[in-house]
Amino acid sequence: MRVYIADIAEYDGQDVTIHGWLHNRRSSGKLHFLIVRDGTGFIQAVMSKAAVGDEIFTRADHLGQETSLSVTGTVRADTRAKGGYEIDATSFEVHGESHDYPITPKEHGVDYLLDRRHLWIRTERQTAILRVRHEVISAVRDFFNNRGFILCDTPIFTPAACEGTTTLFPVQYFEDTTAYLTQSGQLYNEANAMALGKVYCFGPTFRAEKSKTRRHLTEFWMVEPEVAYAGLNDIIELAEGLITSVVARVLDKRKAELQLLERDTAMLERVTAPFPRLTYDEATKMLRDKGQPFEHGTDLGGTDETVLSEQFDRPFCVTHYPGSVKAFYMKPDPQQPDKALCVDVLAPEGYGEIIGGGQRLDDLDLLLKRIKEHDLPQDAFEWYLDLRRYGTVPHGGFGMGIERCVSWICKLEHVRETIPYPRMLYRLYP
Amino acid sequence: MRVYIADIAEYDGQDVTIHGWLHNRRSSGKLHFLIVRDGTGFIQAVMSKAAVGDEIFTRADHLGQETSLSVTGTVRADTRAKGGYEIDATSFEVHGESHDYPITPKEHGVDYLLDRRHLWIRTERQTAILRVRHEVISAVRDFFNNRGFILCDTPIFTPAACEGTTTLFPVQYFEDTTAYLTQSGQLYNEANAMALGKVYCFGPTFRAEKSKTRRHLTEFWMVEPEVAYAGLNDIIELAEGLITSVVARVLDKRKAELQLLERDTAMLERVTAPFPRLTYDEATKMLRDKGQPFEHGTDLGGTDETVLSEQFDRPFCVTHYPGSVKAFYMKPDPQQPDKALCVDVLAPEGYGEIIGGGQRLDDLDLLLKRIKEHDLPQDAFEWYLDLRRYGTVPHGGFGMGIERCVSWICKLEHVRETIPYPRMLYRLYP
Numbered sequence: 001m002r003v004y005i006a007d008i009a010e011y012d013g014q015d016v017t018i019h020g021w022l023h024n025r026r027s028s029g030k031l032h033f034l035i036v037r038d039g040t041g042f043i044q045a046v047m048s049k050a051a052v053g054d055e056i057f058t059r060a061d062h063l064g065q066e067t068s069l070s071v072t073g074t075v076r077a078d079t080r081a082k083g084g085y086e087i088d089a090t091s092f093e094v095h096g097e098s099h100d101y102p103i104t105p106k107e108h109g110v111d112y113l114l115d116r117r118h119l120w121i122r123t124e125r126q127t128a129i130l131r132v133r134h135e136v137i138s139a140v141r142d143f144f145n146n147r148g149f150i151l152c153d154t155p156i157f158t159p160a161a162c163e164g165t166t167t168l169f170p171v172q173y174f175e176d177t178t179a180y181l182t183q184s185g186q187l188y189n190e191a192n193a194m195a196l197g198k199v200y201c202f203g204p205t206f207r208a209e210k211s212k213t214r215r216h217l218t219e220f221w222m223v224e225p226e227v228a229y230a231g232l233n234d235i236i237e238l239a240e241g242l243i244t245s246v247v248a249r250v251l252d253k254r255k256a257e258l259q260l261l262e263r264d265t266a267m268l269e270r271v272t273a274p275f276p277r278l279t280y281d282e283a284t285k286m287l288r289d290k291g292q293p294f295e296h297g298t299d300l301g302g303t304d305e306t307v308l309s310e311q312f313d314r315p316f317c318v319t320h321y322p323g324s325v326k327a328f329y330m331k332p333d334p335q336q337p338d339k340a341l342c343v344d345v346l347a348p349e350g351y352g353e354i355i356g357g358g359q360r361l362d363d364l365d366l367l368l369k370r371i372k373e374h375d376l377p378q379d380a381f382e383w384y385l386d387l388r389r390y391g392t393v394p395h396g397g398f399g400m401g402i403e404r405c406v407s408w409i410c411k412l413e414h415v416r417e418t419i420p421y422p423r424m425l426y427r428l429y430p
Numbered sequence: 431m432r433v434y435i436a437d438i439a440e441y442d443g444q445d446v447t448i449h450g451w452l453h454n455r456r457s458s459g460k461l462h463f464l465i466v467r468d469g470t471g472f473i474q475a476v477m478s479k480a481a482v483g484d485e486i487f488t489r490a491d492h493l494g495q496e497t498s499l500s501v502t503g504t505v506r507a508d509t510r511a512k513g514g515y516e517i518d519a520t521s522f523e524v525h526g527e528s529h530d531y532p533i534t535p536k537e538h539g540v541d542y543l544l545d546r547r548h549l550w551i552r553t554e555r556q557t558a559i560l561r562v563r564h565e566v567i568s569a570v571r572d573f574f575n576n577r578g579f580i581l582c583d584t585p586i587f588t589p590a591a592c593e594g595t596t597t598l599f600p601v602q603y604f605e606d607t608t609a610y611l612t613q614s615g616q617l618y619n620e621a622n623a624m625a626l627g628k629v630y631c632f633g634p635t636f637r638a639e640k641s642k643t644r645r646h647l648t649e650f651w652m653v654e655p656e657v658a659y660a661g662l663n664d665i666i667e668l669a670e671g672l673i674t675s676v677v678a679r680v681l682d683k684r685k686a687e688l689q690l691l692e693r694d695t696a697m698l699e700r701v702t703a704p705f706p707r708l709t710y711d712e713a714t715k716m717l718r719d720k721g722q723p724f725e726h727g728t729d730l731g732g733t734d735e736t737v738l739s740e741q742f743d744r745p746f747c748v749t750h751y752p753g754s755v756k757a758f759y760m761k762p763d764p765q766q767p768d769k770a771l772c773v774d775v776l777a778p779e780g781y782g783e784i785i786g787g788g789q790r791l792d793d794l795d796l797l798l799k800r801i802k803e804h805d806l807p808q809d810a811f812e813w814y815l816d817l818r819r820y821g822t823v824p825h826g827g828f829g830m831g832i833e834r835c836v837s838w839i840c841k842l843e844h845v846r847e848t849i850p851y852p853r854m855l856y857r858l859y860p
Contacts, residue, residue, distance in 0.1 A: 039627020197469020
């Protein structure tokens with residue numbers, strides 16, 4: 001009977017066949033210990049010469065790492081085994097050989113591994129990270145679906161830039177037109193929220209970032225909810241709900257993966273709402289107190305975020321940035337019009353921003369003024385202005401970067417391990 | 431108390447406030463009938479002059495279509511009402527005015543509506559379609575997640591073409607490199623399946639299609655599962671399971687939307703597995719019998735698919751196309767090597783292909799030969815060849831186009847209504 005390793009506990013004492021790959025092998029006299037992986041888990045198959053006979057035993061002498069093979073045998077509970085079970089092998093069959101597999105248990109450099117990303121993802125550590133990514137994305141979607149949000153995919157090809165043009169990827173769109181790859185679905189989300197009330201988009205977004213930092217990819221996935229009839233506080237509560245729900249889900253479903261990654265889960269168990277909130281003014285004071293040089297009125301940089309982020313043991317919110325450092329569509333705070341009704345949520349432990357959002361400008365005249373001030377082509381934004389012409393309402397939303405979120409939850413050094421095929425300044429292969 | 435229209439049944443007899451937009455209005459003497467929508471539904475608010483007084487009643491005289499407003503009143507069950515409830519309005523508050531709203535209840539041309547897609551999506555029909563799309567996507571993800579598949583996002587920026595180059599969108603990737611927007615995540619999926627056993631990707635894909643048909647968009651969403659240790663029959667059963675599960679879910683959760691779209695749900699209730707299967711040879715005979723001119727050995731065209739598709743009252747499978755009309759990575763049938771172990775699933779009622787897939791070529795030498803025959807650059811495929819060098823296994827998968835699937839389930843004339851912002855040859859705005 002063909003079974004997956006993940007389900008092995010259901011077959012204790014039974015004869016099963018595992019279809020997989022040879023992860024590792026050692027031998028001691030009349031025993032082979034074959035570590036087999038099948039994508040759902042790893043298990044040790046013990047093959048004794050007495051059980052399989054000389055011929056089969058000798059064939060197993062020369063199996064290379066990553067040979068694809070089916071192993072048949074009896075499942076046996078063993079408390080010393082990693083997953084609690086081993087297989088007493090009675091036979092095996094090779095499907096595809098594998099010689100001189102390029103990724104051995106020894107240490108390899110990151111560039112070497114990234115060049116072989118299609119094989120690197122077979123390792124225990126990388127599959128654990130990809131499973132956490134899967135769980136984060138499932139949890140995000142369930143969170144919004146269970147709250148009545150409608151998924152509205154926003155376009156990848158856009159006619160105009162949403163935030164600045166220096167980091168845009170242009171695409172020749174047939175003969176006469178240039179399209180730009182989306183940097184955010186937000187503007188479209190706003191239209192969708194006016195149609196469907198509560199919406200989210202969730203897709204790849206693109207930034208032609210020339211900076212080589214541990215937080216940047218040129219292609220990354222972002223979830224962006226948008227809510228009609230919502231103010232800044234609603235948006236902050238939504239962000240808190242999302243993050244706590246995602247972290248709780250990973251703690252619940254991916255304990256084994258977090259353990260393998262040696263993640264201190266106590267830090268994740270602290271993630272409960274409400275999160276600490278500080279204003280931009282308070283954050284900049286905190287930076288100065290920590291001796292971090294900072295010019296008041298400018299945006300927070302990566303290092304500033306790291307310093308702030310190290311002060312907290314759970315995610316926290318920074319609100320009310322100066323309007324001048326934020327995008328044209330931010331609504332000013334009526335109490336202090338030079339500040340925006342915006343929020344960034346920063347992950348702790350030095351990880352920095354994972355969410356950015358706020359309330360949107362819903363006044364037609366002020367929006368027109370901002371578009372002019374930012375030197376944006378009004379033509380391209382006529383449809384967006386329509387949302388203020390025909391029944392404008394207070395509304396807001398945010399964007400959460402999936403790779404940064406996974407990087408923090410797994411406590412990784414770099415976002416490049418959080419996506420199967422990371423795309424960076426000098427990285428387009430495989 | 432603020433409530434959403436979708437939840438109104440829970441508040442029978444209670445005083446509530448709906449935040450929404452005025453969809454339509456008529457008056458008869460001392461009564462205003464205001465149809466209000468809030469994104470989750472539509473409801474009629476009845477405002478009597480006696481209840482609200484002269485001043486409020488007169489203010490409501492001039493509300494334009496799509497004015498944003500909050501209506502407060504008492505929920506009253508009424509079997510004659512569309513959703514079973516009305517609101518006896520006691521007051522209202524306008525948030526944003528709306529004059530000369532460009533989409534009126536009269537008929538508009540498709541180009542006019544597509545130019546105003548950001549407003550067109552507010553109509554009852556378009557929100558119903560978008561809700562069905564949402565449900566289809568949720569059902570697809572649940573189907574795979576519940577079966578132990580791991581979501582592995584494949585890259586949008588790819589270094590080489592997967593299937594032909596004429597329909598690729600090139601992107602300038604920083605100074606020196608050209609990237610191409612993905613047409614399919616399949617090749618990467620194959621690597622992922624070798625790492626994780628059962629995987630799927632689900633994202634936007636791109637084809638620079640110059641043809642203007644009712645089935646083509648330049649940007650469309652595709653779900654692509656891939657399974658290690660699977661043959662053609664496993665893949666067909668997976669496709670059947672997916673389609674029946676998605677259709678059952680929409681029938682269960684989106685009955686109201688299908689009714690609004692006047693969809694004959696009896697046709698959808700027939701969608702049960704197994705689907706009829708015919709080989710390419712049988713399909714071509716059927717075409718000839720129907721008087722459709724067809725050259726044996728060529729691929730099925732759009733019209734051929736329509737003719738075939740009209741012969742069936744449920745989805746059906748066409749297998750074993752000539753290898754020469756299929757992609758380089760298809761595995762030949764050992765029994766008849768000029769035929770591929772492939773399957774297309776065609777929707778009935780003239781809709782044609784919604785799924786294409788099959789078993790992949792797992793033999794290194796034959797794959798090398800095919801890459802040469804197809805004049806593909808071997809360098810770019812070295813990583814893909816590695817999958818056959820290091821523990822190759824039988825494997826397969828398919829791709830299902832979401833827009834075509836939604837178009838069929840809703841029985842639409844054209845895929846352009848199945849996505850919020852369709853992208854076509856001459857359509858990049860809004």
